[in-house]
Amino acid sequence: MVWACFTGEKVGPLMVFDKGGVGGDEYIDVLLDGLLSFVDDLRKSTEAGDTIVVQKESPFMFMQDNACCHKVKEVLDLLKEERIPIMTWPAQSPDLNPLENLWEDFKEHFHSEFLRLYSRPSQSQDALYRYIELAKQVWGEQGRELIDRLIKSMPHRCEAVIAAGGGWTKY
Numbered sequence: 001m002v003w004a005c006f007t008g009e010k011v012g013p014l015m016v017f018d019k020g021g022v023g024g025d026e027y028i029d030v031l032l033d034g035l036l037s038f039v040d041d042l043r044k045s046t047e048a049g050d051t052i053v054v055q056k057e058s059p060f061m062f063m064q065d066n067a068c069c070h071k072v073k074e075v076l077d078l079l080k081e082e083r084i085p086i087m088t089w090p091a092q093s094p095d096l097n098p099l100e101n102l103w104e105d106f107k108e109h110f111h112s113e114f115l116r117l118y119s120r121p122s123q124s125q126d127a128l129y130r131y132i133e134l135a136k137q138v139w140g141e142q143g144r145e146l147i148d149r150l151i152k153s154m155p156h157r158c159e160a161v162i163a164a165g166g167g168w169t170k171y
Contacts, residue, residue, distance in 0.1 A: 001022065005038060006147055009042070014135060016132045024068075024069050024075060032078075096161060098153065102150060106138060110138045114131070
């Protein structure tokens with residue numbers, strides 16, 4: 001299982017979990033180690049010399065689906081405390097998160113690199129660490145053009161779902 005995030009400026013960390021699912025406690029760790037450290041870096045990058053840019057509202061919105069671990073009270077409290085706005089998803093909605101499209105591109109590139117570097121998969125612990133490092137490398141090389149297109153598509157994605165009454169869209 002993996003978790004990652006991105007913004008219009010850059011990709012965030014890719015976190016890999018060697019065990020299956022993630023519960024509320026594990027997801028809080030993901031948010032602390034992955035999302036919040038990434039957001040801190042983004043907020044620091046708005047500082048210019050001796051001037052600190054103060055924003056009344058967050059310049060980003062965090063998108064997560066309706067997975068059980070995303071809805072745990074402690075998770076929602078943490079995000080609220082850290083002033084991380086969350087996009088509201090209807091209970092039975094199509095997954096509009098552009099990250100889903102980025103996953104497809106990532107998987108394709110990872111698979112190509114994997115085949116280039118390794119003759120066959122291995123289940124050794126050493127191989128697992130190499131695969132994780134390869135995944136992080138490929139994630140860090142995501143193309144800006146695709147990310148920009150995905151972000152710019154969000155208004156159209158939302159409009160399409162609204163027009164379809166929450167039903168199927170091309171997205």
